Amino acid sequence: MTDTINIVTTEVPGPKSKVAAQQLDSIFDARAVHFVADYAKSSGNYIVDVDGNKYLDVYAQIASIPVGYNNKTLMEAARSPEMISALVNRPAIGNFPAENWMSILRDNLMRAAPKGLDQIFTAHSGSEANELAYKAAFMVHQRRLRGEGVEWTEEEISSCLNNAKPGSPDLAIMSFNNSFHGRGFGSLSTTRSKAVHKLDIPAFNWPKATFPALKYPLEKHAAENAAEEKRCLEEVESLIKTWHSPVAAVIVEPIQSEGGDNHASVAFFQGLRAITKKHNVLLIVDEVQTGFGATGKFWGHDHWDLSSPPDIVTFSKKAQTAGYFFSDSMLRPDKPYRQFNTWMGDAARVILSSAVIGEIFEKKLVEQTARVGAVLYAELEKLASRYPQLIQNLRGKGQGTYIAFDTVSAAPLLKKMKHLGINIGSCGKETIRLRPMLIFEEKHVAPLIEAFEKAFEQ
């Protein structure tokens, strides 16, 4: 089957990629280019580069291609009159929405809304979605203090224009060590994964809690891990109580992705929900990477069985657009234009998102990801028993294809895998993360496992 042939005939990047990247670098920083892609020739799970190399893509544009290159349904959506209009007549959505904006949201993005959340705010990127969520959290915090319906004071109004209290209050968002929540000045203040993202950039003095460092295999370390999670939850509560400024919200990823594919148990997240509820602190779940099916449920937090939903859920990447869901009407600011910007996202991208959601539901891709993920995990488990040094701390069981493991040295392994026709990524320190698309099938497991075997033998 041509669909499962991956073949690399040059070094990676190949000679044409190198020349193209060099040329690009004259006007646009190309130092992070892996290879230059030929998207016309790419298809489904396979990406082709300008040297004609074809890779099985289990990195998928940093976990953001949902349903395959040149997906037919998405191409239809891209050619639709609605798309042409959204591209050419780009509206200031908050002021002059198109006639079909309501139906685009209701019949599509809202179909994907997390349980219990019935409102949406659209954005351009995961970073922006998280910052909008923080702003919503800060505004509701002050609104509760001020009292419902109480007007802003002259002092608040004038001081905020000077970035001073009381108008610009000292409030905080708590995040966890190793987290990644984006690169804006607010979102970057909550990102704690790597210095390369943060160094030299001024940051808010916000609290950082410890994310549980679980030991694997989980079944052998149950008591230790439970103690670790308990300790982390106590730290969260203690920081909320003792931080020098009020904590308006806690933000957490269902699986810390950029920071190393770190998991925590359902009990941990239930505990986090309980603590945040108790202290009237919002719980923001950052589903930028976990959302839209990759964990074998539509949302990563669907695994948690919470007694009350998160206050805000942010999304981007596989959604091909971005934004946040919420339900508390208090999270709509007391006045219009406070949570606002010129474009408020991009209707063109929301139309594409609609096609993605259609594909996911019609083709049962969440179920497929759960099923194929189980097969993939079982195969990796076997491989881990043969190469215990090269596959350590295998994780992601029951989390669809959201699987990762630590290895002794990730960079050379990634390089070998590329030469073997697998486009694959890493995270954390020496972690290999699998981020195949939702259309990754059973038949793609074998070529991936075989490539690992070959790479390990080399």
Next chain:
Amino acid sequence: MTDTINIVTTEVPGPKSKVAAQQLDSIFDARAVHFVADYAKSSGNYIVDVDGNKYLDVYAQIASIPVGYNNKTLMEAARSPEMISALVNRPAIGNFPAENWMSILRDNLMRAAPKGLDQIFTAHSGSEANELAYKAAFMVHQRRLRGEGVEWTEEEISSCLNNAKPGSPDLAIMSFNNSFHGRGFGSLSTTRSKAVHKLDIPAFNWPKATFPALKYPLEKHAAENAAEEKRCLEEVESLIKTWHSPVAAVIVEPIQSEGGDNHASVAFFQGLRAITKKHNVLLIVDEVQTGFGATGKFWGHDHWDLSSPPDIVTFSKKAQTAGYFFSDSMLRPDKPYRQFNTWMGDAARVILSSAVIGEIFEKKLVEQTARVGAVLYAELEKLASRYPQLIQNLRGKGQGTYIAFDTVSAAPLLKKMKHLGINIGSCGKETIRLRPMLIFEEKHVAPLIEAFEKAFEQ
């Protein structure tokens, strides 16, 4: 000519708009909706709403529609195979750029690059573009301190993950009172126009300088205005010298738009360039609203005749995409992945931008805007002599169609104008700002002026 018929037959918003906005409001905050638009029926300078009302649009989606609704060249671009691919195969541009990314940038966006700037970084929005510019400024500031090629210390690396010094240094961006630079946590810290944007949101303690408050007509207040600008420049220099933390950059709009259409003289901007050069502070020119032709030059700062170009120029709105231009190679960070994110803008929007630039150059729309703007200004000047209370401080002479005036009460005037078939916006306190598209022609001046007359007479 049907092209110049504007007709409103219902109240504004009309009954259908009201119902549609109400429905939308059940899932998406619709409190700022002016009316719900029928973009299929909108064309050129005219926007049509769902009630069938047709308005001459001199607001243009908050100054962001460049070359008209349903522009044919843009529609062709929207239907092109390049566009379909960019939409469906959305790349992580920094890692896996498409084969044509180089030519898209070089043959299009770079054609529009400000004189002296030969590098580009792409983004999603004006807010993001400004924040990326701030990050570039902070990184180069620390790089100069650290010394070229000097490695990061362990202390820098570990402290930045705690948002603490020295890794997260206390550095500042200076902006002016009444400025608007966006709504992210960094960009919002430099925005100083209105409390509605800033209240309740934590902000960095960054300096705010005074933007000149010029008196009109300019020719009658030459000495006073020169003294005012001198005072403001002295304040800028004094703040740079005395602020508690180093000022890495000053950001300024060529015309403060959201903050009230405030202008300053060429001499002021030349002085600002001189002071920033002298103190090794970057000058960032925010051309999000002024860029892409609206002032009768391609860039607002083209009016200034600077001896050396701004260090960074940011853009969005009429560009239909966003980003920043620069030239200093030091503004590329010392390592890859520091200035990076998953998507790095949207190639689909850059392709559209290319079509916009093509239209502007081929149809000589900058020249047209300069020419039509002069006619429009002259007509408004006449009107001002008849209604001196209703048109005060007319400004924007020689600045294309970027024209504004103060009035006694903007909101009711805007409402009347809408009923008279003109979609128009305000800014600052009681300022009417004209933001027609670049395809606004001489023939559109008369209906606009007539509507003002009728509104003033009512």
